[in-house]
Amino acid sequence: MSADERIIEAREIAKTFPGGVVALDRFTLAVRRGEVVVIIIGPSGSGKSTFLRCLNGLEEIDGGSIVIDGIPLDHHRKNRLLIRQEVGMVFQSFNLFPHMTVRENIDLAQIRVRKKTRTDAAETTMSLLAKVGITEKADRYPHELSGGQQQRVAIARALAMSPKVMLFDEATSALDPEMIGEVLDVMRTLAAEGMTMVVVTHEMGFAREAGDRIVFMENGRIVEEGETERFFAAPREERTHAFLGQIL
């Protein structure tokens, strides 16, 4: 596999937090162009969030290299900014901007970063709201929405940048059970459209059905990875057996 066949290439990345916690221990993961859903699973504290956050520069890596869509995540401001613009992220806690309406949340980066006109931005915003199924809430403030609706807006907001990759960090973990489905549905739609996604989740049903590849990590390393069907049917590692036994 040559370098430009990869949309994400993380090679031997290391991250140690102040205080000595090794969150990523020479972690290597590559995602091919055209590969759609990569699911990351693993016990709490295994470094899943840290890995996603390193991919868009929310955390600095101590060693190794990250290249996204051919752009190295190095110390050049320009590159870092470019990568942030090409990588969308959805957080567990939604993080909508509370002082802006739904529409303004989604417009913001289109206008300020992509430099679109207000009319163009408004058009994209409405079509994205239609996609996540909440056009009627366009002029509401985030606190007037349910958790599931807020998370769908957050997805639309990230999509508004037309990112090449979307990162989901436990996007449904903060939701009441009855709202998980509506968010997963949106993620399925994205997968069907071929959006490359790296998804950290505890929703094994979703992982099985939507994932192309499963990566199981622990202590900042990959324990086992494999194509979804094979991974769940015949895990090779002892540790994977034990983990799947616990959560399935």
Added chain:
Amino acid sequence: MTKNKIRFTPLDAVLIVLMLAAGLFLVRRIGVDLNYRWQWPVTLQYLVRMDGGSWTAGSLAQGFLTTVKLSLWATALATLLGTILGLMRVSHSLFDRLVAGSYVEMVRNLPPLVLVFIVYFFIGDRIMTLLGIEGLIRSASPATQAVLTFLFAPPARLSGFFAGLATLVLYEAAYITEIVRAGIQSIEQGQWEAAHALGLSRRQQLRYVILPQALQRILPALAGQLISTIKDSAIVSVISIPELTFQGLELMSATYLTFEIWITITALYFILTFTFSIGVRRLESSMQTKSSAG
């Protein structure tokens, strides 16, 4: 939100009567024992007086006006400076943080009176002369002079007014810096991260996401700082800015109406600060109802 209704009970009436009696007793004792002759009508003339058929502001009213101008300008400019320094306090650059941090520490650990003299003698006097500002003002057109008088002070007093204003701005800015810093730091990390992930530059993150929320949160504290500024403004009387306290001192040495003058001045300061306190409380409760909707 439960509202505490203020109910007026007979006990309150008794207390008010007792307090009035005590006050009257005190006034009488001062008159009899200290042989003090109350001269309220004369004193009130220094507030407003009839002059050739029209009402004119006396020296106390003029001092009051100067205090108001001084406080409003000082708060506005200190908010500007404090916001810049507050941003520096949370900057990624160590240099910015050091500069702003040292500034805050220096000002807060200096007696305000010393700060007044430093600004007045070293900065005010020299820089004003150096820049030739006084000459510039004197040669300005009458219209310009009128505008300057309305906004700040009459031409002859302008450089003194600016020195006093500069002191207050430098002093209050140190406190506003800390208010702004605390406001910015009170915004959840997730807001920064979401803005970061959308590809906004740090400047844009601050401008569109963080500051609007932070400023909304610190508005009551900023308004409270205005009240402090009104009180602190008395200190510039030592460099002869004719604000309320200075006018009181002048009048007292000319008339010896000690009690009347200071009672009047107390009342004037109280009216000013109390009016603003009520405003601040209104603001706070209206913001509370707004955010509790969320």
